[in-house]
Amino acid sequence: MTPSFRTLRHIAVASGLLFSLASQHAVAADGEKITIMVGGITKLIYLPARLTEQLGYFKDEGLDVELLSQPAGVDAENELLAGAVQAVVGFYDHTIDLQTKGKDVKAIVVFGQVPGEVEMVSTKAAETVKSMADVKGKTLGVTGLGSSTSFLTQYLAGQHGIQSTQYTMLPVGADASFIAAIKQGRIDAGMTTEPTVSALQKSGDAKVLVDMRSVEGTKAALGGTYPASSLYVQAAWADSHKAQAAKLAHAFVRTMQFIHTHSAEEIAAKMPDDYQKDKPLYVSALKASLPMFTADGKMPADGPETVLKVLSAFNPSVKGKHIELAKTYTNEFTGSK
Structure with a gap:
């Protein structure tokens, strides 16, 4: 074997080894676990998270996905910013709020074209609280301070000229803890989702005050569609993990x-x-929740503007700030630019 041929063979073997190692690395990178934090995994507004797992669609895409749950979206958001999770299933409005704080986060799939939230009034307080115009001096339940429920609560009260200093917002979580807060009289009214809404109606402990489970109800309350439950990630992660983002x-x-x-x-x-x-x-x-879901995961055309309007009405970190809405979401991964 001539020296030149031996050298060529060594180069070929080395190249093949490098290619093999590169391929293995690509598979490993693509096979990395993706941890998704859900802002209350049993809430029907976030149904697509567990349902996707149950249907086997993550596995069909070759993804190793772990779903975790936090009772409030603001806690899930903090986990994302800390790098503890790769994605959050939470409300789209967090992406706008975070942009004002220098954080580049975007929704890559939109589940809910409306919030799916319902302001419930306890049966005990129903005689004095007929609408959000009557919440002055009352205690209103939200999942967490700084959560989407607190944003929406402030907006709905503000529509009647009631400032956030004129009532108390109490973080009571969701599901059983929300029901307990109503039953114990710790809150007069509060914002929650299904199946908690139906459970409270069935028990007779609370009644519907503002219903944002449908497009019609949401337009009446907020003036337009209000994209809410979504999958959002840090923009840098989406840019560096395009294949995984597209599969998700x-x-x-x-x-x-x-x-x-x-x-x-x-x-x-x-x-x-x-x-x-x-x-x-x-x-x-x-059944009451199905109208809230998008059919294709895309952002509704009028959605971002409605959300910005709501946040700008009272949120000091958003009010008067220039927001680049195009950076808060993308339809790139759902098949439409």
């Missing part, structure tokens, strides 16, 4: 299509039993 988006879009082509009963059948201890109640709550 594809898995969720398949779920949105599943939701729009199946009945509440069929969807409920796919969910874990511990999510629906009272199955008829869960199905009923799900």
